[in-house]
Amino acid sequence: MVRIEQDILGKNDGIAAANRRWLAERAIFALNLVSSPGSGKTTLLVKTIEALSGQIPVSVVEGDQQTSHDADRIRATGAPAIQVNTGKGCHLDAHMVGQALERLAPEPGSLLMIENVGNLVCPAAFDLGEAHKVVILSVTEGEDKPLKYPDMFHAADLMLLSKVDLLPHLNFDVDLCIEYARRVKPGLPVIQVSTVSGDGMADWLDWLAAGLAGAASPSTTRG
Amino acid sequence: MVRIEQDILGKNDGIAAANRRWLAERAIFALNLVSSPGSGKTTLLVKTIEALSGQIPVSVVEGDQQTSHDADRIRATGAPAIQVNTGKGCHLDAHMVGQALERLAPEPGSLLMIENVGNLVCPAAFDLGEAHKVVILSVTEGEDKPLKYPDMFHAADLMLLSKVDLLPHLNFDVDLCIEYARRVKPGLPVIQVSTVSGDGMADWLDWLAAGLAGAASPSTTRG
Numbered sequence: 001m002v003r004i005e006q007d008i009l010g011k012n013d014g015i016a017a018a019n020r021r022w023l024a025e026r027a028i029f030a031l032n033l034v035s036s037p038g039s040g041k042t043t044l045l046v047k048t049i050e051a052l053s054g055q056i057p058v059s060v061v062e063g064d065q066q067t068s069h070d071a072d073r074i075r076a077t078g079a080p081a082i083q084v085n086t087g088k089g090c091h092l093d094a095h096m097v098g099q100a101l102e103r104l105a106p107e108p109g110s111l112l113m114i115e116n117v118g119n120l121v122c123p124a125a126f127d128l129g130e131a132h133k134v135v136i137l138s139v140t141e142g143e144d145k146p147l148k149y150p151d152m153f154h155a156a157d158l159m160l161l162s163k164v165d166l167l168p169h170l171n172f173d174v175d176l177c178i179e180y181a182r183r184v185k186p187g188l189p190v191i192q193v194s195t196v197s198g199d200g201m202a203d204w205l206d207w208l209a210a211g212l213a214g215a216a217s218p219s220t221t222r223g
Numbered sequence: 224m225v226r227i228e229q230d231i232l233g234k235n236d237g238i239a240a241a242n243r244r245w246l247a248e249r250a251i252f253a254l255n256l257v258s259s260p261g262s263g264k265t266t267l268l269v270k271t272i273e274a275l276s277g278q279i280p281v282s283v284v285e286g287d288q289q290t291s292h293d294a295d296r297i298r299a300t301g302a303p304a305i306q307v308n309t310g311k312g313c314h315l316d317a318h319m320v321g322q323a324l325e326r327l328a329p330e331p332g333s334l335l336m337i338e339n340v341g342n343l344v345c346p347a348a349f350d351l352g353e354a355h356k357v358v359i360l361s362v363t364e365g366e367d368k369p370l371k372y373p374d375m376f377h378a379a380d381l382m383l384l385s386k387v388d389l390l391p392h393l394n395f396d397v398d399l400c401i402e403y404a405r406r407v408k409p410g411l412p413v414i415q416v417s418t419v420s421g422d423g424m425a426d427w428l429d430w431l432a433a434g435l436a437g438a439a440s441p442s443t444t445r446g
Binding site: 004036037038064065066067069088089090117118119120121122125138140141142144145147148149150151163166169170 | 289344363365373374389
């Protein structure tokens with residue numbers, strides 16, 4: 001089984017590298033959004049697309065076991081979206097994303113958001129060709145998740161701590177949670193966000209703008 | 224890959240059947256608790272053990288990728304608990320539970336709670352030998368999760384809708400969520416619970432008592 005797993009991951013990594021080259025050639029900044037089910041990824045995407053409207057084109061790949069609810073929600077904003085249903089599968093893979101890219105045909109210089117299946121385990125191992133994995137953790141989930149699902153937090157380059165508007169109603173220690181996340185991934189940047197109050201959205205949009213600028217500048221293109 | 228998957232599941236089912244016989248011989252009522260990360264499974268277990276204290280012995284198998292936090296929390300109640308770390312794995316399997324049962328040696332006539340890895344995909348396919356899967360869905364996760372992760376809700380015999388104390392602060396439609404769950408699994412019983420307010424705990428304890436009575440009566444033992 002270990003050998004089969006290595007073969008699957010090796011093949012995936014080859015396709016992911018091709019996706020990454022394809023994206024780099026077009027200066028497209030691609031993010032792989034990973035989290036538990038219900039962390040608020042789709043709502044965050046909708047608010048992000050609305051905020052960038054008229055400035056930066058955004059296209060979206062939506063991963064779910066079943067339904068096209070999320071792609072429908074994205075399309076309602078006017079942004080193009082492709083829904084990938086994974087069936088029994090617990091994550092997107094590079095081949096699925098490569099095929100979706102052909103159909104989406106995102107504009108050069110645009111932002112590509114890949115919303116993975118809600119799962120804190122499986123998506124960690126699968127490179128899709130993204131510039132960064134962004135892990136979203138809702139404050140309703142408890143502080144200890146980075147320690148209990150370390151692979152995912154280690155794989156991420158940014159943590160969005162979501163639904164912070166609910167903090168007054170919860171027993172959740174923000175500092176402890178960030179300490180746990182940085183124990184797994186030293187120096188991990190963290191942005192606290194709420195799509196309800198708008199807290200942190202400006203910081204998130206600044207982070208995206210910096211990434212888009214980097215994707216447009218070949219000298220900082222990731223290998 | 225399909226053949227390998229069938230072999231793995233076939234082998235798992237054989238061990239699960241052996242676990243089920245072992246539990247039935249001892250009139251132990253075993254539940255497999257499944258949910259997203261952070262739905263409140265461990266807190267619910269702690270409150271349940273406290274409520275049953277002096278009446279029904281409870282033992283716990285805790286599944287997590289990493290850490291022994293949850294088993295530590297259970298042991299602080301005085302109940303015996305075994306932590307199983309799945310490493311890269313996204314679910315418990317019947318072999319892990321069989322080994323844990325040997326070490327736990329739960330009392331005849333007792334309640335065995337198996338807290339699976341927080342994951343709405345992988346644990347659905349793996350029978351552990353339990354009487355029932357119980358799916359816990361937090362109201363912070365959104366109404367649509369039964370449709371997006373149908374295998375898990377189809378596999379469950381009870382849905383606990385958790386953290387209902389937070390409903391006043393959320394935009395969550397309880398009736399719609401239950402309708403979605405029953406679209407996937409017609410007639411699925413639902414109990415709305417909060418470990419903060421205590422809402423629904425009496426119904427949950429009644430459901431457990433009925434299951435324990437059934438486990439003690441051979442005529443209702445599941446095949």
